[in-house]
Amino acid sequence: MTRNAELKKAVCAEIDRRAAEITAISEEVLRHPETGWRESETAHRVRRWFDGLGLAHEDGLALTGVKARMRGRTSRRSVAVLGELDALLVDGHPYADPTTTAAHACGHNAQIASMIGAGYGLAPVMDRLDGDVVLFAVPAEECIEVDWRLRRREAGDFEFIVGKPELIRIGAFDDVDMAMMTHAGPTVSAPAAAVAASANxxxxxxxxxxxxxxxxxxxxxxxxxxxxxxxxxxxxxxxxxxxxxxxxxxxxxxxxxxxxxxxxxxxxxxxxxxxxxxxxxxxxxxxxxxxxxxxxxxxxxxxxxxxxxxxxxLPLSVDEPLADLLHDNCVSLFGADAVIRDSGRMGGSTDMGDLGHIMPVAHPWAASGSAAPFHGPGFFTTDHVAAAVNPAKFMAMTVVDLLCEGAERAEQVLSTSGPKLSRDAYLELRRSFDTVTGGIVER
Ligand SMILES: [Zn+2]
Ligand SMILES: [Zn+2]
Known part of the structure; x- marks a missing residue:
């Protein structure tokens, strides 16, 4: 067995050992949904789970973001594993908050669990990796409540109405080289996992x-x-x-x-x-x-x-070398027939597309146990092993690939990835979209 395979085996064994905790995290977030920029209770829970890992954390990033860093034996490169904090508004959803109608009809509860789960798996092997792992709970991915957000923006609470652009603006990704997260999806479109899909x-x-x-x-x-x-x-x-x-x-x-x-x-x-x-x-x-x-x-x-x-x-382009690594790890866990390498362009959108303009990103999809349409009252994670425990494994395995033995694979990904925008160039592009026409204000 290669050293790499031995590390991955240890990581997966640790995730299996803590699978019940990871499932419980996914269920706890599912039962306490909050919409974007107001995920204060969910962020509080994430801080508690980071505390459980013995990790220091930065809080209140772009209002509710929580970020922790697990140090390797050297810190040559930093790989972020993300989890989105927010829910949607779906009246009639079985897990909707009765007061706000917030509901996890996009499965972000499983993301928080897979992010923490990857941390559980990697914690015992960090002293054998040549890079850091950044665990990052990020706010406001769903673009909803537009009028309310624009009023908050006018009040100066944030500049961009979704989370990752705002985190980029405040420099919260300046110390990260590449990022990945796993989104739960309808089981029909992701038998176990789909590792690459572009997005509008x-x-x-x-x-x-x-x-x-x-x-x-x-x-x-x-x-x-x-x-x-x-x-x-x-x-x-x-x-x-x-x-x-x-x-x-x-x-x-x-x-x-x-x-x-x-x-x-x-x-x-x-x-x-x-x-x-x-x-x-x-x-x-x-x-x-x-x-x-x-x-x-x-x-x-x-x-x-x-x-x-x-x-x-911004449109999402997944980094191909990163997707290759994820694909190989998914195939080793689930078999080739259960893994889709490229599922084409998704009509939906994600602010992971924004992050992909400044660094290599991966955005695989994992089965959720539900075949109901996203964003509707029928969609919620029923299979937390498929949606959270398994992604914890394949993301942690990919981190091992990237950061073991001098972080050579991370260097390879960075050198083969296409050109990226500087933070300033990215912000200039984002700001070029802002216009107001007609009415009282003519610009
Ligand atoms: Zn969504
Ligand atoms: Zn989503």
């Missing part, structure tokens, strides 16, 4: 339509209907769909609220939109068409529309 990027919009209120029965002609302007804008967006190249995997999603009382012509309508595509060029192109549609609805009804645009996520 996205731009996010808040559109405020302002018309004129009037009695809806007595003098409706005196009003200007903001809600009808918004629904017309949605029809205009839908009419654009043929103009999107299939290869760009464009998705335009929106939610709409409008009017105050049914007896009055709605003077206000508020729309949140997400415009996704596989490249920055396609994101900008689709967003321009959406802006035209929003203005068209407003023009037709003679109301005003103010459109604010900010960056959501």
């Amino acid at each position: 990027g996205s731009l996010v919009k808040r559109a405020a339509f302002t018309g004129v209120a009037a009695h809806a029965g007595a003098t409706p002609w005196a009003g200007a209907n903001a809600l009808k302007a918004a629904t017309l804008a949605i029809a205009a967006i839908d009419a654009q769909r043929d103009t999107f190249d299939d290869a760009d995997t464009v998705r335009v999603s929106q939610i709409l609220t409008g009017g105050e009382a049914v007896s009055a012509v709605p003077a206000h309508a508020h729309m949140e939109l997400m415009v996704r595509a596989g490249s920055v060029t396609a994101m900008r192109d689709a967003a321009d068409k959406v802006d035209r549609a929003l203005r068209a609805g407003a023009f037709a009804l003679g109301v005003d529309v103010r459109v604010e645009t900010v960056g959501g996520y």
Whole structure:
């Protein structure tokens, strides 16, 4: 047995020994969901689990992030294992918080458990690795509650509305060379694991339509209907769909609220939109068409529309050498038939795409036990071994590959990975997405 294989065997044996603890972490987070930027209780739990590992930690990074470093015998390179703290809002989800409707319908509970589990496995062998492992619980991956986030941003709480861009901005990834995390997925798409999938990027919009209120029965002609302007804008967006190249995997999603009382012509309508595509060029192109549609609805009804645009996520490209290592480790655990090497581009998006613009990243998927659609009330992790314990193993095994024997494989990954943006160049790109048009503020 090679030294490397011996280390991996020890790591997996330790994770198996602590499998019940890892499962309990996944279940505990599942039962206490919190949405992005407000994951204070979940962050408190992570601090407790880091304390259990005897690790010092930095707290309150981008409001709720918690970061710990496990030192190797030398610190040549640093590999981060991430877990996302946040939940979604899904009314009717069986594990929803009854007050907030927050629910782990994206399986992030398993990420926290696999991140801690990887730490459990690696802790006894750190003195045989030539690099550090950074365990990092990161905030606000889901891009939801856009209006609330933009108001928090205006109040100065953060600049970017999702977590990893904000962590990059404050320098929290400056001491990390590469990063990985495992996302739980519908079991149908990941028999055991899928190690590489690219993902769309996205731009996010808040559109405020302002018309004129009037009695809806007595003098409706005196009003200007903001809600009808918004629904017309949605029809205009839908009419654009043929103009999107299939290869760009464009998705335009929106939610709409409008009017105050049914007896009055709605003077206000508020729309949140997400415009996704596989490249920055396609994101900008689709967003321009959406802006035209929003203005068209407003023009037709003679109301005003103010459109604010900010960056959501950059498109994700997984680092191929990192994916190769993960693939080999998954195959050794599950067999080749249970592992998908490349599952293509996902129509969804993740801020792991942002991190991938400044360092090599991997974002494998693991089975969750559920075959229900993501983000809906039927999706939650039922198989915590598949979703958390197994990923703890294949991520920890990959860390061993990267950091054993002089961290040679980590050096190889860094030297073969494509060019990356500096932090400043990345921030310049992110800020280039921010625009405000129409309404009271014209820029
Ligand atoms: Zn999600
Ligand atoms: Zn997710």
